[in-house]
Amino acid sequence: MGSPLRLQLVVAVLIAVVLAGSASAGASTAGADANALTTANAFVDALQRNDAERVCALFSPGAIARLGGEERCRASMSESEDDVDYAALETLLRGYTAARLSATKRKGMFVTRKFGARKLARDMEQLDPEVTVKLGRSSAAAKGELVTTVVLDTRSTARRIVLYAESDDGSIFRLSGATGATPRYEEVGMGIPETSKEDTPTSTFTAKIDSVTVADDGTAYARGTFVFTNDDEAYRYGVMIVLIPLNGTYFVDDVYYSSFRDDS
Numbered sequence: 001m002g003s004p005l006r007l008q009l010v011v012a013v014l015i016a017v018v019l020a021g022s023a024s025a026g027a028s029t030a031g032a033d034a035n036a037l038t039t040a041n042a043f044v045d046a047l048q049r050n051d052a053e054r055v056c057a058l059f060s061p062g063a064i065a066r067l068g069g070e071e072r073c074r075a076s077m078s079e080s081e082d083d084v085d086y087a088a089l090e091t092l093l094r095g096y097t098a099a100r101l102s103a104t105k106r107k108g109m110f111v112t113r114k115f116g117a118r119k120l121a122r123d124m125e126q127l128d129p130e131v132t133v134k135l136g137r138s139s140a141a142a143k144g145e146l147v148t149t150v151v152l153d154t155r156s157t158a159r160r161i162v163l164y165a166e167s168d169d170g171s172i173f174r175l176s177g178a179t180g181a182t183p184r185y186e187e188v189g190m191g192i193p194e195t196s197k198e199d200t201p202t203s204t205f206t207a208k209i210d211s212v213t214v215a216d217d218g219t220a221y222a223r224g225t226f227v228f229t230n231d232d233e234a235y236r237y238g239v240m241i242v243l244i245p246l247n248g249t250y251f252v253d254d255v256y257y258s259s260f261r262d263d264s
Contacts, residue, residue, distance in 0.1 A: 032214045032218065032220065032245070033212050033214055033220075035245075035248075035249065035250050036212045036214060036220030036222060036243050036250045037209065037212045037222065038250075039058060039243055039249070039250040039251065039252065040209045040212060040220075040222035040224070040241050040243060040250075040252075041209055042054070042058060043055065043058045043241065043252050044207035044208065044209060044224065044241075046058065047205070047207060048205060048206060048207060052073070052074045052075075052076075053074060055073075056070055056073040056074050058251060058252050059073065059251060059252050059253075060244055060246065060251035060252060060253040061246075061251075062253060063251070063252060063253050063254065085167045085169070085171055085173075086203050086228065086230070087147045087167060087168070087203070087230060088147050088165040088166060088167035088168075088171065088173050089165075089173060089185065090228070090230065090235070091131060091147060091148055091149070091150050091165045092150060092163050092164075092165045092173060092175040092185060093175070094128050094130070094131050094150075095124060095128070095131050095133060095150035095152075095163050095165070095175075096161070096163060096175055096177055096183055097128070098123075098124040098125075098127040098128040098131065099120065099124055099152075099161050099163075100177075101127050102120060102123040102124060102127060103179075108159075108179050109158040109159065109179075110156055110157070110158060110159070110160075110161045110179075111156060111157065111158055112158060117135055117152055117153075117154045117156060118135060120152065120156075121133040121134070121135060121152050124150075124152070130148065131148060131149075131150055132146070132148055132149040132150070133149075133150055133151075133152055134149060134150075134151050134152070135151070135152055135154050136151040136152070136153060136154065136164065137153060137154055137155060138153070138164075139151075139164050139172045139174060139188045139189045140189075141164065142164040142165060142166040142172050142191060143166060143172070143191035143192055144166070144191060144192045145165075145166050145191075147165065147166065147167055147168055149165065149166075150163050150164070150165050151163065151164040151165070159178055159179040160176065160177070160178045160179070161176070161177055162174060162175070162176045163175045163176075164188075166191040166192070168193065168194040169193050169194070170190045170191045170192055170193035170194075171187055171190060171191070172187070172188055172189040172190065172191045173185055173186070173187055173188065174186055174187075174188045203228065203229060203230050204228075204229045205226070205227070205228055205229075206226075206227045206229075207224060207225065207226045207227065207239070208224050208225055209222050209223070209224040209241075210223055210224045210225065211223050211224075218244070218245045219242065219243070219244055219245075219253075220242075220243040220244075220245075220250055221240055221241070221242060221243075222240070222241040222243060223238065223239070223240050223241075224238075224239050224240075224241070225237070225238060225239065226239050226257070237257055237258055238257070238258035239255065239256070239257050239258070240255070240256045240257075241254075241255050241256075242254040242255070242256070
């Protein structure tokens with residue numbers, strides 16, 4: 001199963017986060033721009049190489065603390081990768097995006113007294129025909145389902161939704177999201193692994209930094225693109241990396257993702 005930290009950084013892609021308002025660009029120096037750009041490029045390069053030591057070394061002390069410390073950071077990045085986990089997470093995020101789009105028709109509410117879980121499931125399928133949506137009350141409902149199937153927990157409320165998906169290796173993931181908050185996902189159980197590996201998709205991850213802006217307070221905002229390729233289909237998502245200066249060097253303090261896929 002995949003590395004939790006790398007999955008969080010790479011996939012959430014698809015993880016519906018509303019980007020913080022654009023920072024007011026001040027009169028930044030070329031030196032600060034170059035310094036921040038160097039760190040941002042080194043960070044995405046380390047992610048692509050799955051270099052745990054390098055990735056964790058580029059995080060700020062505050063970011064490391066939020067990740068649970070240096071040892072936990074390196075351990076998370078160093079776990080073995082399994083491409084089929086990404087397919088399940090992609091399904092969850094596609095389902096969540098469809099649910100959010102549906103909720104915009106009801107003032108941001110996922111379900112209402114007149115628009116229950118069953119209607120939401122049908123609307124999600126119409127908004128994203130590549131995802132099958134079924135109903136259930138726990139992660140057990142995802143056991144044995146195809147990786148393109150997302151299970152909508154019928155206990156979801158107007159402001160909070162819970163989805164499940166099973167990867168081909170049997171790992172069951174849960175995505176939970178509340179209105180106005182960053183959705184979270186976690187592995188919650190084991191289902192039924194696929195016996196055949198012939199159709200397991202091959203996945204790759206690439207990233208690049210497009211621009212860097214330094215605000216008046218010295219904080220730098222690096223904007224770029226993360227590309228997740230599954231077989232022959234590529235999924236592009238905007239990313240913003242927040243960097244802060246410490247002792248003359250920039251470190252990664254946070255990462256934000258666009259919830260919208262870029263097909264350009």
